Amino acid sequence: MKVSKLNPRLESTFWEHITQDVPHYFFFISDMKHERAVTEVWLALDDENGIRGLMLIYRGRIVQLRGSIEAVRVLLDRLTLKEGEVTGEPEHRVLIMERFRVEASSELTLMALRRGEETPQVRHRVHRLSSAEAGYIAHLMRVGDPVWWGQVTVERIAERLNERLWLGVRADGRLVSAGGAMVDDWAGLITTVVTHPSYRGRGYATSIVSALVREILERSRLALIYVRSDNLPALRVYHKVGFKPCREYFMARVRG
Numbered sequence: 563m564k565v566s567k568l569n570p571r572l573e574s575t576f577w578e579h580i581t582q583d584v585p586h587y588f589f590f591i592s593d594m595k596h597e598r599a600v601t602e603v604w605l606a607l608d609d610e611n612g613i614r615g616l617m618l619i620y621r622g623r624i625v626q627l628r629g630s631i632e633a634v635r636v637l638l639d640r641l642t643l644k645e646g647e648v649t650g651e652p653e654h655r656v657l658i659m660e661r662f663r664v665e666a667s668s669e670l671t672l673m674a675l676r677r678g679e680e681t682p683q684v685r686h687r688v689h690r691l692s693s694a695e696a697g698y699i700a701h702l703m704r705v706g707d708p709v710w711w712g713q714v715t716v717e718r719i720a721e722r723l724n725e726r727l728w729l730g731v732r733a734d735g736r737l738v739s740a741g742g743a744m745v746d747d748w749a750g751l752i753t754t755v756v757t758h759p760s761y762r763g764r765g766y767a768t769s770i771v772s773a774l775v776r777e778i779l780e781r782s783r784l785a786l787i788y789v790r791s792d793n794l795p796a797l798r799v800y801h802k803v804g805f806k807p808c809r810e811y812f813m814a815r816v817r818g
Contacts, residue, residue: 590603684773
């Protein structure tokens with residue numbers, strides 16, 4: 563098996579491969595369409611240049627792995643990573659654990675919803691959030707999930723507010739629940755859903771996810787969301803809105 567960095571000669575093969583399964587390759591499609599300058603892709607190829615595995619490196623620290631164990635093994639030989647996040651398929655877990663010092667890890671479920679399958683339940687007033695509220699969102703994320711979002715910065719959230727759709731619910735004069743999504747004409751991905759611990763169980767997340775789905779499906783036919791596989795309350799919310807599980811992944815925060 564040979565390894566090659568994506569180049570013009572392999573471009574058409576790459577796009578033909580990843581567009582056959584948009585949910586599985588969402589980040590490959592999105593990052594190459596919108597942030598190609600900070601995205602690197604490596605391919606593991608057979609003798610006939612058929613793709614057996616892929617590795618995406620975003621901004622030098624966020625890595626996506628797809629393909630057979632053999633393919634991912636040779637792709638990881640090309641990766642130099644001091645610290646970051648690595649996401650692969652469940653069978654890649656052993657390779658990730660062998661290669662890196664894992665600081666935190668999680669099993670993820672990718673859920674999908676196609677236009678016509680949605681059952682929105684917006685029962686609260688949902689607001690579109692602006693960059694002026696970046697600090698409130700960052701605080702909410704740090705409180706809502708300190709393990710994964712404990713280091714999130716106001717600057718990073720402000721950047722995302724300019725790039726993505728963000729909605730929120732206010733109660734008692736403050737922001738208590740928020741969600742963000744990447745929205746395109748070929749698919750949309752809900753990237754963040756968070757509710758303050760003191761305000762959970764009131765349906766705020768259901769309203770936000772429903773509103774985000776509505777916005778996504780106005781532009782495309784496919785909505786996606788990742789959720790930790792052991793997060794049963796979130797799974798129930800997403801099922802309620804119409805999402806169905808389609809794939810499993812393993813994500814790890816690592817050091818080289």
